[in-house]
Amino acid sequence: xxxxxxxxxxxxxxxxxxxxxxxxxxxxxxxxxxxxxxxxxxxxxxxxxxxxxxxxxxxxxxxxxxxxxxxxxxxxxxxxxxxxxxxxxxxxxxxxxxxxxxxxxxxxxxxxxxxxxxxxxxxxxxxxxxxxxxxxxxxxxxxxxxxxxxxxxxxxxxxxxxxxxxxxxxxxxxxxxxxxxxxxxxxxxxxxxxxxxxxxxxxxxxxxxxxxxxxxxxxxxxxxxxxxxxxxxxxxxxxxxx
Amino acid sequence: xxxxxxxxxxxxxxxxxxxxxxxxxxxxxxxxxxxxxxxxxxxxxxxxxxxxxxxxxxxxxxxxxxxxxxxxxxxxxxxxxxxxxxxxxxxxxxxxxxxxxxxxxxxxxxxxxxxxxxxxxxxxxxxxxxxxxxxxxxxxxxxxxxxxxxxxxxxxxxxxxxxxxxxxxxxxxxxxxxxxxxxxxxxxxxxxxxxxxxxxxxxxxxxxxxxxxxxxxxxxxxxxxxxxxxxxxxxxxxxxxxx
Numbered sequence: 001x002x003x004x005x006x007x008x009x010x011x012x013x014x015x016x017x018x019x020x021x022x023x024x025x026x027x028x029x030x031x032x033x034x035x036x037x038x039x040x041x042x043x044x045x046x047x048x049x050x051x052x053x054x055x056x057x058x059x060x061x062x063x064x065x066x067x068x069x070x071x072x073x074x075x076x077x078x079x080x081x082x083x084x085x086x087x088x089x090x091x092x093x094x095x096x097x098x099x100x101x102x103x104x105x106x107x108x109x110x111x112x113x114x115x116x117x118x119x120x121x122x123x124x125x126x127x128x129x130x131x132x133x134x135x136x137x138x139x140x141x142x143x144x145x146x147x148x149x150x151x152x153x154x155x156x157x158x159x160x161x162x163x164x165x166x167x168x169x170x171x172x173x174x175x176x177x178x179x180x181x182x183x184x185x186x187x188x189x190x191x192x193x194x195x196x197x198x199x200x201x202x203x204x205x206x207x208x209x210x211x212x213x214x215x216x217x218x219x220x221x222x223x224x225x226x227x228x229x230x231x232x233x234x235x236x237x238x239x240x241x242x
Numbered sequence: 243x244x245x246x247x248x249x250x251x252x253x254x255x256x257x258x259x260x261x262x263x264x265x266x267x268x269x270x271x272x273x274x275x276x277x278x279x280x281x282x283x284x285x286x287x288x289x290x291x292x293x294x295x296x297x298x299x300x301x302x303x304x305x306x307x308x309x310x311x312x313x314x315x316x317x318x319x320x321x322x323x324x325x326x327x328x329x330x331x332x333x334x335x336x337x338x339x340x341x342x343x344x345x346x347x348x349x350x351x352x353x354x355x356x357x358x359x360x361x362x363x364x365x366x367x368x369x370x371x372x373x374x375x376x377x378x379x380x381x382x383x384x385x386x387x388x389x390x391x392x393x394x395x396x397x398x399x400x401x402x403x404x405x406x407x408x409x410x411x412x413x414x415x416x417x418x419x420x421x422x423x424x425x426x427x428x429x430x431x432x433x434x435x436x437x438x439x440x441x442x443x444x445x446x447x448x449x450x451x452x453x454x455x456x457x458x459x460x461x462x463x464x465x466x467x468x469x470x471x472x473x474x475x476x477x478x479x480x481x482x483x484x485x
Contacts, residue, residue: 050328051327051328052324052327052328072330075328075329075330076330078328079328080324080325080328081325082321082324082325083321084320084321085320085321086320086321086322086324086325087320087322088251088255088322089255089316089320090254090255090258090259091251091254091255095251095254098247099247099248099251100329102243102244102246102247102248102250103244103247103248103326103329103330103331103335104244104329104330105243105244105330147325148325151329
């Protein structure tokens with residue numbers, strides 16, 4: 001069954017078409033990546049799907065709920081980990097998690113259970129009492145993902161989750177994202193080709209708001225006639241420019 | 243419940259910043275003590291404790307503008323607001339969550355100023371209680387100005403506009419440090435067209451037990467507070483939509 005179905009999703013800003021007539025479906029439990037160079041329309045697509053911005057035309061359905069007509073229902077089943085660090089710096093790691101539990105209306109028992117579970121799983125126990133603003137970039141990103149996961153979303157949006165992290169921190173986050181596969185539907189945007197190839201079930205490549213191709217990493221390489229994913233990406237994006 | 247969780251977070255963020263405590267509480271107290279010391283040596287009616295304290299309590303509220311503007315602009319800058327916009331929090335939750343936590347901080351600041359004034363010789367009367375109660379609508383005006391600035395400015399601009407410009411406007415155009423009639427002319431007219439001097443004169447009248455003297459000042463304060471709140475809410479909602 002489809003977790004996400006986009007029907008002619010379009011966003012224009014004055015004369016600029018940021019997303020152009022996107023028709024895509026994402027299956028439940030799938031890890032789906034959006035790839036593209038800067039300005040391709042990845043973040044705008046995520047913003048529309050997460051009800052942060054209204055589409056100019058078209059619609060999308062998240063587990064059957066319209067992003068245009070049923071935003072409250074959509075917001076109750078999604079979580080977003082934005083591109084920039086999105087934590088409350090003056091609060092401790094635990095308080096940040098409590099904040100998200102509170103805004104989702106969790107009971108005290110449920111809140112405590114979820115925090116214990118998640119901090120153990122993500123290895124946040126060591127920093128649980130530290131202020132989020134004092135953590136390194138890697139820990140902040142880990143906390144950001146924990147804040148997205150704690151509401152038990154059915155659909156999770158990860159916008160450039162490993163941007164600016166060192167190799168070790170990135171590898172650890174890959175492990176976390178990989179372990180979520182099949183449990184949550186994940187939409188990932190990234191600039192790192194190897195990240196998309198390693199983690200994704202399917203990848204959509206976008207350019208200038210248009211969808212160029214959508215398939216498994218292997219099929220995309222096959223279509224581009226190369227066994228290197230980065231080369232395949234360059235071939236497809238440059239091909240579209242001609 | 244959701245709004246209270248968010249409001250609780252905002253209270254913690256504000257109170258945990260030592261600079262907020264230093265300026266929000268320390269600065270008005272230092273001014274009260276310093277001006278009372280000047281008054282002790284060179285008597286000036288304006289700096290008599292019953293005349294000075296209401297002005298200081300109103301001036302101290304300019305820091306509430308700074309608090310509310312700073313927290314909103316920082317949340318916008320860090321994408322925390324973007325994250326929270328994708329949660330079930332409603333626009334009303336956001337506006338109340340940013341506004342309500344600052345009201346008790348403003349009242350606490352006012353109470354501490356009056357305790358200091360009592361130590362410095364202010365007579366204890368029930369009017370102090372009324373003056374504290376009437377500081378609430380004035381605080382809403384200052385908080386709304388912060389909500390307004392925080393919705394359109396980044397945290398560096400907030401420092402300049404709210405931290406420097408507004409505190410100076412609130413200080414010079416409020417008749418706290420000097421009698422506006424001494425300058426007169428356009429300066430005095432501009433001052434009386436703005437709410438700051440009206441807030442001070444209203445508080446002075448209440449503390450003096452001259453309850454008819456709160457008019458028309460209270461209308462100016464309430465009028466500006468409503469205008470600022472409406473403008474702040476519409477600008478906040480506008481930037482929320484722009485996400």
